[in-house]
Amino acid sequence: MSDHVYKKVELVGSSKTSIEDAIETALAKAHKSLKHIDWFEVQETRGHVVDGKVGHYQVVLKVGFRLE
Amino acid sequence: MSDHVYKKVELVGSSKTSIEDAIETALAKAHKSLKHIDWFEVQETRGHVVDGKVGHYQVVLKVGFRLE
Amino acid sequence: MSDHVYKKVELVGSSKTSIEDAIETALAKAHKSLKHIDWFEVQETRGHVVDGKVGHYQVVLKVGFRLE
Amino acid sequence: MSDHVYKKVELVGSSKTSIEDAIETALAKAHKSLKHIDWFEVQETRGHVVDGKVGHYQVVLKVGFRLE
Amino acid sequence: MSDHVYKKVELVGSSKTSIEDAIETALAKAHKSLKHIDWFEVQETRGHVVDGKVGHYQVVLKVGFRLE
Amino acid sequence: MSDHVYKKVELVGSSKTSIEDAIETALAKAHKSLKHIDWFEVQETRGHVVDGKVGHYQVVLKVGFRLE
Amino acid sequence: MSDHVYKKVELVGSSKTSIEDAIETALAKAHKSLKHIDWFEVQETRGHVVDGKVGHYQVVLKVGFRLE
Amino acid sequence: MSDHVYKKVELVGSSKTSIEDAIETALAKAHKSLKHIDWFEVQETRGHVVDGKVGHYQVVLKVGFRLE
Amino acid sequence: MSDHVYKKVELVGSSKTSIEDAIETALAKAHKSLKHIDWFEVQETRGHVVDGKVGHYQVVLKVGFRLE
Amino acid sequence: MSDHVYKKVELVGSSKTSIEDAIETALAKAHKSLKHIDWFEVQETRGHVVDGKVGHYQVVLKVGFRLE
Amino acid sequence: MSDHVYKKVELVGSSKTSIEDAIETALAKAHKSLKHIDWFEVQETRGHVVDGKVGHYQVVLKVGFRLE
Amino acid sequence: MSDHVYKKVELVGSSKTSIEDAIETALAKAHKSLKHIDWFEVQETRGHVVDGKVGHYQVVLKVGFRLE
Numbered sequence: 085m086s087d088h089v090y091k092k093v094e095l096v097g098s099s100k101t102s103i104e105d106a107i108e109t110a111l112a113k114a115h116k117s118l119k120h121i122d123w124f125e126v127q128e129t130r131g132h133v134v135d136g137k138v139g140h141y142q143v144v145l146k147v148g149f150r151l152e
Numbered sequence: 153m154s155d156h157v158y159k160k161v162e163l164v165g166s167s168k169t170s171i172e173d174a175i176e177t178a179l180a181k182a183h184k185s186l187k188h189i190d191w192f193e194v195q196e197t198r199g200h201v202v203d204g205k206v207g208h209y210q211v212v213l214k215v216g217f218r219l220e
Numbered sequence: 221m222s223d224h225v226y227k228k229v230e231l232v233g234s235s236k237t238s239i240e241d242a243i244e245t246a247l248a249k250a251h252k253s254l255k256h257i258d259w260f261e262v263q264e265t266r267g268h269v270v271d272g273k274v275g276h277y278q279v280v281l282k283v284g285f286r287l288e
Numbered sequence: 289m290s291d292h293v294y295k296k297v298e299l300v301g302s303s304k305t306s307i308e309d310a311i312e313t314a315l316a317k318a319h320k321s322l323k324h325i326d327w328f329e330v331q332e333t334r335g336h337v338v339d340g341k342v343g344h345y346q347v348v349l350k351v352g353f354r355l356e
Numbered sequence: 357m358s359d360h361v362y363k364k365v366e367l368v369g370s371s372k373t374s375i376e377d378a379i380e381t382a383l384a385k386a387h388k389s390l391k392h393i394d395w396f397e398v399q400e401t402r403g404h405v406v407d408g409k410v411g412h413y414q415v416v417l418k419v420g421f422r423l424e
Numbered sequence: 425m426s427d428h429v430y431k432k433v434e435l436v437g438s439s440k441t442s443i444e445d446a447i448e449t450a451l452a453k454a455h456k457s458l459k460h461i462d463w464f465e466v467q468e469t470r471g472h473v474v475d476g477k478v479g480h481y482q483v484v485l486k487v488g489f490r491l492e
Numbered sequence: 493m494s495d496h497v498y499k500k501v502e503l504v505g506s507s508k509t510s511i512e513d514a515i516e517t518a519l520a521k522a523h524k525s526l527k528h529i530d531w532f533e534v535q536e537t538r539g540h541v542v543d544g545k546v547g548h549y550q551v552v553l554k555v556g557f558r559l560e
Numbered sequence: 561m562s563d564h565v566y567k568k569v570e571l572v573g574s575s576k577t578s579i580e581d582a583i584e585t586a587l588a589k590a591h592k593s594l595k596h597i598d599w600f601e602v603q604e605t606r607g608h609v610v611d612g613k614v615g616h617y618q619v620v621l622k623v624g625f626r627l628e
Numbered sequence: 629m630s631d632h633v634y635k636k637v638e639l640v641g642s643s644k645t646s647i648e649d650a651i652e653t654a655l656a657k658a659h660k661s662l663k664h665i666d667w668f669e670v671q672e673t674r675g676h677v678v679d680g681k682v683g684h685y686q687v688v689l690k691v692g693f694r695l696e
Numbered sequence: 697m698s699d700h701v702y703k704k705v706e707l708v709g710s711s712k713t714s715i716e717d718a719i720e721t722a723l724a725k726a727h728k729s730l731k732h733i734d735w736f737e738v739q740e741t742r743g744h745v746v747d748g749k750v751g752h753y754q755v756v757l758k759v760g761f762r763l764e
Numbered sequence: 765m766s767d768h769v770y771k772k773v774e775l776v777g778s779s780k781t782s783i784e785d786a787i788e789t790a791l792a793k794a795h796k797s798l799k800h801i802d803w804f805e806v807q808e809t810r811g812h813v814v815d816g817k818v819g820h821y822q823v824v825l826k827v828g829f830r831l832e
Numbered sequence: 833m834s835d836h837v838y839k840k841v842e843l844v845g846s847s848k849t850s851i852e853d854a855i856e857t858a859l860a861k862a863h864k865s866l867k868h869i870d871w872f873e874v875q876e877t878r879g880h881v882v883d884g885k886v887g888h889y890q891v892v893l894k895v896g897f898r899l900e
Contacts, residue, residue: 087710087721088710089707089708089709089710089721089722089725089726090707090708091705091706091707091708092706092707092708092756093431093706094431094432094433094486095429095430095431095432095491096429096430096431096432096488097429098427098428098429102172103171103172103239104238104239104274104277107267107274108273108274109427109429110429111269111272111273111274112272112273113429113491114272114429115271115272115273121269121272122268122269123266123267123268123269124266124267124269124274125264125265125266126264126265126266128193128194129193129194130191130192130193130194131175131191131192132190132191133179133189133190133191133192133215135183136179136180136182136183136184136189137176137179137180137183138172138175138176138179138192141172144432146706147269148708151707151725155302155313156302157299157300157301157302157313157314157317157318158299158300159297159298159299159300160298160299160300160348161298161363162363162364162365162418163361163362163363163364163423164361164362164363164364164420165361166359166360166361170240171239171240177359177361178361181361181423182361196261196262197261197262198259198260198261198262199243199259199260200258200259201247201257201258201259201260201283203251204247204248204250204251204257205244205247205248205251206240206243206244206247206260209240212364214298216300219299219317223642223653224642225639225640225641225642225653225654225657225658226639226640227637227638227639227640228638228639228640228688229638229839230839230840230841230894231837231838231839231840231899232837232838232839232840232896233837234835234836234837245835245837246837249837249899250837280840282638284640287639287657291370291381292370293367293368293369293370293381293382293385293386294367294368295365295366295367295368296366296367296368296416297366306444307443307444307511308510308511308546308549311539311546312545312546315541315544315545315546316544316545318544319543319544319545320544325541325544326540326541327538327539327540327541328538328539328541328546329536329537329538330536330537330538332465332466333465333466334463334464334465334466335447335463335464336462336463337451337461337462337463337464337487339455340451340452340454340455340461341448341451341452341455342444342447342448342451342464345444350366351541352368355367355385374580375579375580375647376646376647376682376685379675379682380681380682383677383680383681383682384680384681386680387679387680387681388680393677393680394676394677395674395675395676395677396674396675396677396682397672397673397674398672398673398674400601400602401601401602402599402600402601402602403583403599403600404598404599405587405597405598405599405600405623407591408587408588408590408591408597409584409587409588409591410580410583410584410587410600413580419677433703434703434704434705434758435701435702435703435704435763436701436702436703436704436760437701438699438700438701442512443511443512449699449701450701453701453763454701468533468534469533469534470531470532470533470534471515471531471532472530472531473519473529473530473531473532473555475523476519476520476522476523476529477516477519477520477523478512478515478516478519478532481512484704495778495789496778497775497776497777497778497789497790497793497794498775498776499773499774499775499776500774500775500776500824501567501774502567502568502569502622503565503566503567503568503627504565504566504567504568504624505565506563506564506565517563517565518565521565521627522565552568554774556776559775559793569771570771570772570773570826571769571770571771571772571831572769572770572771572772572828573769574767574768574769578648579647579648585767585769586769589769589831590769604669604670605669605670606667606668606669606670607651607667607668608666608667609655609665609666609667609668609691611659612655612656612658612659612660612665613652613655613656613659614648614651614652614655614668617648620772631846631857632846633843633844633845633846633857633858633861633862634843634844635841635842635843635844636842636843636844636892637842690842692844695843695861714852715783715851715852716782716783716818716821719811719818720817720818723813723816723817723818724816724817726816727815727816727817728816733813733816734812734813735810735811735812735813736810736811736813736818737808737809737810738808738809738810740873740874741873741874742871742872742873742874743855743871743872744870744871745859745869745870745871745872745895747863748859748860748862748863748869749856749859749860749863750852750855750856750859750872753852759813783851784850784851784886784889787879787886788885788886791881791884791885791886792884792885794884795883795884795885801881801884802880802881803878803879803880803881804878804879804881804886805876805877805878806876806877806878827881
């Protein structure tokens with residue numbers, strides 16, 4: 085990595101099923117426009133509630149990718 | 153939401169199976185006494201360990217609901 | 221717990237499948253050398269990305285155990 | 289204050305006009321059910337956006353009041 | 357603790373004598389209305405000053421109790 | 425919001441008149457190039473001082489918008 | 493600014509009318525004894541409550557000024 | 561407090577006997593040069609260790625006083 | 629200290645009587661296996677509650693010692 | 697700066713030689729695509745280790761630039 | 765240190781060459797008016813950018829000195 | 833890294849010359865007893881002051897290494 089420069093962007097992914105799936109949702113979206121995505125860092129985990137149950141999870145994450 | 157006021161309370165849910173299930177446990181309990189629960193925010197994730205395995209997950213979360 | 225002293229160590233567990241599994245991986249490793257592990261606290265959740273998907277989760281956690 | 293005990297509750301007030309008004313909205317609501325409110329502490333300031341303008345401010349605040 | 361749900365409330369206890377006594381003051385008050393108080397966590401320690409001496413300590417703490 | 429992905433960008437708006445106006449300045453600028461702006465979160469409030477008065481407010485905020 | 497050294501002091505300004513006015517109150521006071529005040533940073537926003545309304549705002553701010 | 565401006569300074573008091581005594585030590589010192597000291601806020605509690613025992617406590621605190 | 633390297637370990641001491649005693653309990657334990665303990669830093673203060681009173685204090689602290 | 701809006705992006709620069717050089721590496725990269733870069737803020741300093749020595753430093757920084 | 769009281773002040777030093785030099789610049793300035801300076805703690809590292817290069821580093825530090 | 837478990841330990845390195853050298857001092861010490869050191873994270877940068885100059889830098893860092 086010695087000469088590389090990376091950028092981090094902050095995304096919010098959501099999912100009705102799990103925290104992991106919300107992360108994958110955000111990564112899949114990022115993958116459409118960004119090359120060289122290398123890592124993610126979860127910032128916050130939250131969600132909406134419907135009738136006393138999780139309606140969907142919302143995971144705020146930073147996604148790091150190498151700049152060309 | 154323009155005139156509404158929301159309140160947040162802090163709960164700890166637990167589960168033997170997963171982080172998501174611990175969140176659901178807390179929400180189900182809150183749902184019994186609170187109307188209009190709208191969102192949650194995870195504050196901490198921790199748990200007890202038994203014989204080198206997770207005995208149960210404990211998730212500290214804030215639960216937001218609209219005041220009538 | 222009144223006269224006990226506990227120690228916390230910081231570990232990073234990883235897993236290709238889930239956050240919970242990464243926690244279990246770290247606990248299983250700690251269990252090999254530490255007796256009396258009592259609780260864990262998640263510090264950070266992050267991971268590596270391969271082809272726009274989670275390659276593996278990395279969970280940084282503190283593990284607390286009683287000193288004899 | 290020497291023998292008093294205070295409690296803090298966390299509220300979210302909202303307003304279309306200003307941060308100060310969102311604080312007043314939350315305090316007015318709290319005042320209906322709580323006596324002896326003494327102070328507030330702003331935790332977060334945020335808001336919804338409509339057509340590139342602030343739709344309403346949302347101020348998360350802790351409200352402290354003396355227990356009888 | 358596996359199926360239990362806990363709630364945390366935030367209190368401020370005060371005392372003219374010590375930090376420990378301010379904690380006990382808050383717990384004694386909470387004990388009057390809450391059953392099953394299980395733990396506390398100190399959030400802030402502060403106090404008022406009179407003539408260059410501590411007039412009283414104020415300890416902000418979270419008190420955790422099991423919901424029935 | 426169940427399948428949506430949001431992005432947050434960090435902006436600094438400024439204004440000679442008020443904190444609210446500095447927020448609006450940043451949102452107006454963001455609105456020129458970003459569609460679907462949904463919320464903002466204030467990160468820091470600061471400003472420059474001229475002759476012992478506020479020269480202008482600078483509000484650092486995160487702006488969240490839905491990715492198409 | 494290359495050779496300059498700045499100092500920051502922490503002040504609390506108050507106002508019955510607004511957050512901005514509380515900031516100006518603190519700056520006006522600081523201006524009486526400090527030359528070269530250059531910027532401020534808001535640390536906390538809080539206030540006293542009287543009859544369910546804001547009695548006065550209290551804004552904790554750091555004020556930066558150049559040392560001669 | 562409506563028109564007052566307060567200043568906070570950061571001090572470190574020490575004591576061989578207790579945390580409370582370290583706070584009193586710092587306040588007594590501050591009282592020699594500052595009028596109108598009104599409150600303190602503990603920032604950190606630490607200390608030196610001699611032969612496996614506390615040699616002295618060091619308490620970092622902010623002291624707030626009214627400017628004339 | 630110019631060539632020395634120090635290590636910090638995180639311990640939790642407990643006591644039925646006071647915060648200071650919980651610190652001493654942790655230091656006494658650490659002293660049995662570590663030479664050259666030099667300082668401690670309190671990270672958290674918490675405790676268990678029994679019948680509305682402090683059952684025991686738990687103080688999380690970092691203990692710093694010189695490596696030989 | 698009164699009417700300007702700034703944006704902050706988060707970058708990670710690396711260098712085999714020093715923290716300062718890692719900052720310059722990130723700025724040089726940013727300079728290729730962004731005009732009007734005005735300031736940076738270091739967020740984290742870390743690095744990779746090879747054979748008990750720093751292999752390269754990694755500095756996470758925010759870079760602020762004026763939007764046209 | 766048992767009976768001493770220390771004060772911390774917050775300074776910003778700057779330098780065109782390095783972070784270390786910015787620290788020295790602030791200390792040299794403080795040394796002109798303060799006796800018994802004993803330690804410093806870096807709070808933030810930032811800087812201005814000119815033509816895609818560091819124009820000067822700005823290091824915010826707390827400086828601790830013993831009160832007589 | 834998929835099945836690996838890492839541990840982080842917290843060290844304080846010191847140096848009379850630079851921040852980088854203080855980091856290297858800590859890593860060199862750690863390298864004597866730990867295999868597989870992989871990364872470090874700077875936690876705090878501070879130092880002692882002698883005659884208004886840096887006597888030595890003290891860098892608190894976490895060192896991560898793979899457990900076998």
